Amino acid sequence: MFDDLSRYLSSASNQELVLTQLLQHIYLSLLPLVIGLALAVPLGWLAHRYRGVSGVVFGLSNAIYTIPSLALFVVIPVVLGTQILDSVNVVVALTIYTTALLVRPVCDALDAVPFHVVAAATAMGYRPLRRFVTVELPLSVPVLSAGVRVASVSNISLVSVGALIGTGGLGVLFTSGFQISYTAPIIVGIVLTLVLALVVDLVLVGLRRALTPWLRAGGTT
Amino acid sequence: MIEFQAVTKRFDDGTTAVDNLDMVVEAGTITVFVGPSGCGKTTSLRMVNRMIEPTSGTVLVDGEDIRKSNPALLRRRIGYVIQQAGLFPHRTVLDNVATVPLLSGWTRRKARARAAELLEIVGLDAAMGKRYPAQLSGGQQQRVGVARALAADPPVLLMDEPFSAVDPVVREGLQDELLRLQADLDKTIVFVTHDIDEAVRIGEKVAVFRKGGVLAQYAAPAELLSNPADDFVSSFVGKDRGYRGLSFLQADGIQLGGVSTMGLHGEHLSGERPSTVGGPDWTLVLDDDGRPRGWLPPGVVVQGEPAEEELRPGGSLYTEGTALRGALDAALSSPSGLGVVVDDDGRYTGVVTAQQVIDLIEERRKDAA
Amino acid sequence: MIEFQAVTKRFDDGTTAVDNLDMVVEAGTITVFVGPSGCGKTTSLRMVNRMIEPTSGTVLVDGEDIRKSNPALLRRRIGYVIQQAGLFPHRTVLDNVATVPLLSGWTRRKARARAAELLEIVGLDAAMGKRYPAQLSGGQQQRVGVARALAADPPVLLMDEPFSAVDPVVREGLQDELLRLQADLDKTIVFVTHDIDEAVRIGEKVAVFRKGGVLAQYAAPAELLSNPADDFVSSFVGKDRGYRGLSFLQADGIQLGGVSTMGLHGEHLSGERPSTVGGPDWTLVLDDDGRPRGWLPPGVVVQGEPAEEELRPGGSLYTEGTALRGALDAALSSPSGLGVVVDDDGRYTGVVTAQQVIDLIEERRKDAA
Amino acid sequence: MILQELFGWLGDPAHWQGPDGVPNRMLEHLGYTLLAVFGAAAIAIPLGLYVGHSGRGGVVLVGLSNAMRALPTLGLVTFLFLLAGGSEAGTIVGLIVLAVPPILAGTYAGVQDTDRGVVDAARGMGMTGWQRLWQVEVPNALPLLMGGLRNAALQVVATASVAAYVGLGGLGRLLLDGLRVIDYSKVLAGALFIALLAVLLDLVLAGLQRIIVPRGLRVAAAAVAGRPKARSSGRTES
């Protein structure tokens, strides 16, 4: 098996293929994460702020979760009128999943911001938008980052399925290896997916640390 | 000045939190709201900075109907301190304090300079400014909360159970500091607590609320203790109110007695002022600075230094010039029956007996009648 | 009986929580551990039921080294009540209380019957048994916690700040109930609090700990207040300790005085016992049951019923047979200087003056010397 | 228009019979799902309970189960297919790997989140480790545990389509075969039935949750529902 692997990896054209698909994979998994987060924040805020809305938002996000990813990948070009091979399809589909996955953590994270801190901000004369951006959002980072980490990992693993509809990404290694009963590319694909997830996770942890200097300072006295 | 005119607050679920409140909070005073849990103290307070809008009635701040002002701007003119301090955990102490000035459009440098100044005013080291709130003790956090509320120099300060989360010793320190601050800065302070001791200690006037948001009594603390408006108030101010009331009687006319004293090293110091009680004489032992260390019972004669075991610990000390309460407690707690009186530096100046305190009280009572 | 023999607990991080504790808790008493936060009260308590194992030293319960008994079995013989009550949210109140009997192998029916009985003992309605903990108020939850700890009728009860989460009024009620229970059931109770008032109120003996887990003083409450072992204890028991100490002085020899009284409808009731103070006479107004309603100042003459405005509210009432503290406060808080004395039913029986209390105290002090 | 085609497809009786028919595919799909979820539960619940109860290895476990989430199901399934020479077992293992992390996280969090005071009280009353686990920690962990189980079931239902890629049945057949010939009505029908299955399964599990979660916990949850809401990990009450 290791012979297979080293032979597979020593071929220059394989290296190029793997690299291309890796880049495509990164693009397909991270762009939705960013857009999804941007969408989930206002939605999560709505759910946090208005209890009535939260039922609807959570119900919807659960419902989205029941749609199989493969189906979503296929149906989206029909709905959007995009080209069938357009990677936008995967981006849109994963954005939808990411948003659905993040709405609840955003809401929970905002709920976890101590009520009295928000009250204190209001009492000091903050207007709602500024209060949200400079007080509530920064304070929600610790809880929120946990949700984002789960979303990034699940995106990275989901993108592989896109290979079944020809959008590229590391999943191509699975289908092409599978077709010729060749495990080497499959192993390479799995390992790279794991490594990618790990690296992204480390980056996110680093980001959280950078955004929450006060947590590290906590409890020194 | 803050004025409540027929203010009522009914919440959506039907709870009446404040019922037809009419009340004037004088400018430049500390006014305390007390009452059992859920009696509408917080609600009343929050109607002043429009965190809660009254169902009916009007609130005036400095004669102006607050409904006419923009809530955010109004709030920047009114400092607000809450129980948990409500500090921003994600900002340094200095930036916490600088918040309102920055909101009001000050430059960052000016706001920070002001914040540093305020930290000093509330008795915090400048070095603390760089810390995060989680790195401070509870009492320090409360100070930061007060500093933050004072930052934009608001004429009005609302404080909602600001000291209830800290332990009794620290709490008393914070109360003292608030009184000192108030003497310096002359703000209009509304202070909420459910601790009657705290209320009578710091309030120039105290408003007692009862369940349902009804104002039961609004009076000066001494009046409240000596003359509770009804059974609710009298039960609320507690069964020790006679004793507590002594906090408001000054000990002006009291004649200090003397007692024989000796130094820690056995040297006879004085016995010139006659003991005011009869019976065998106790000897008060003082340290080299003249601070009381304990009593030697009558009949015990020591050569040289008195040993720790021979000394009977003293009672509480009464600081000259303070209220009668301390004098009575000093007498009652002293093994000799003689309350030890000290000056501001804690040096022995004389003794006082319970009898003297009672006589003085009786005299005052007669004068009043 | 619980015995600590040279018990030390050092945690893995190096904190010494309890330092060489030697102490005997008498069987059938309430012993209270007090001290500032972090002084090792909880640690000491939990070493009794082996929730924490000492680093060195021995703990004996009823003369037996607890290391020799199986922890689970030991714990079933020792009731344990913690601050948050720690009720099982997923079980009904009845099943919560029945837990230990069930663990000990009782039948379900018998355990439930016992639980129902206990709910009654701690003053809860039988109907509450079917509720879940979340459906009870804080005070009710505390009662359930106590009932649960009592369920297997353990000779020893450990209570760790059991009442600190409830408000002062409810808390006092719970304390009274605990005292009543103890009188009925005669358990050995170790009670942790950081409230000195609570400690002296319910403790037969009080152990004061200082930081670092050192026992500073272990004495009866009266002794603690009158004779604190050192500066730490004296500052911890507070500056009102002279007055508080009066809680432990009985008013046996006191001679009640009389005062002229009148009924609510203007009828003259009595004046036979001479007033014990000189000066113009106050009149005490009683209701139809003989309970005091207020004072009429000297010189005020009313025809028929006295109007509410004419009545001056009375001070606190002193119940005959209780400690001197109440008598002094009654006198100090009364507008007439005459403390109103009532019987157990709240009916007027006489008056007492501050002078009398002081005299009695002085007498006792001399007797003691 | 696309809806019309969909209804046309659904209306064709040929699509409802035989091994290719919807009922059979649905049963197959359900079969894979149940196998995978039960398999994962058999691994994850005991493990989560042990780690949560003993407090040992929590960090390692959480890290590991997060890493497991990153394993691409398609890669795993194809790899295992080649390794196992075309048996169904590989696919089921792939799906089990998918289902373990949410169940593990839910179970662990459930035990961990049990009020420390409650566990302490249980210990103080003289409960042994097992008694504490079964009488206190498990009942209190149930809401989060069931949340994790429901999450896992949802994911497996949605992902079991991958089985079709390695030649197995299930509703994924409709998706993949429809996709090969760009028959959108077939793909949509597949998606629809998978979603339907997911919803039904979730309803059943929600019902189960209502039955087995002690009433006192629901009462307690309702009591705090006013302000801070249920915790983040997993879904609790629907």
Next chain:
Amino acid sequence: GGDPLKGGGGAAGGQIVIGSADFSESELLMHIYAGALTNAGVQVTTKPRVGSREVLVKALQDKSLAVVPEYSGNLLQYFDKQNPAAQPDEVMTALKQKVPSGLEVLDKSAAEDSDALVVSKDLAAQGVKSIADLGPKCSQYVLGAAGEWKDRWTAKIAQLYGCTFKEIKTTDAAGPVTVEALKSGQVQVANLFTTASAISANGFTALEDPKRLYPAQNILPLIRSEALDAKGKAALNKVSAALTTDKLVALNKRIEIDKETVADVAKEFVTQNKL
């Protein structure tokens, strides 16, 4: 690579995208086409494993792709289901007429890779050598084939050979699932490609097809007309001229059995044949 967001159809002058179906032979052909076009000075990018024919044609039409390798018979079937043409030239003529406007087929190569029904050694030993032998016994056997086989061929095989399978099991498009199924006996007949290495590697027998169930399957490029200029078309025609069935089988073996990299095998072929 290339910018994944950019539509890959490529107007003349820009980059064009060559796609392939989701099996390795198609991918190989894609790389060969790409190599030849690059050598002819056309800028190309490749998009392997796009999907089935249905997807490829759609992608050509919506300009995601410009060139794909195709098989003449199946392509004709796709555009005209009932077309009876079966012989290579017949198919070619019909195809040229039936290709929708905008698309275009270039010259066919001699290389053929037809679908074939394949049986295991056992069945072949029982004397089953052609579909005609199988015909009457079809109802005893299970066929393994891709999902779309049923729709395309059920009627025709029944009509030509009187063959109705007991069951048609969906496996995959002549990939490992189908091979495994035949190997393990889950199916007794499988639809594979004539050039597949798995046939000889496993000792399977490809059944003869005397009545031409499957039409001729010459390899040819299907392109979007405007995407290639004359030079480009000529380059592709050169590829078709160079390819033979034997060469293709050999190339496939290198990929499927020896696990050589598709792109490398293609590159070598392009170089060797000076394309």
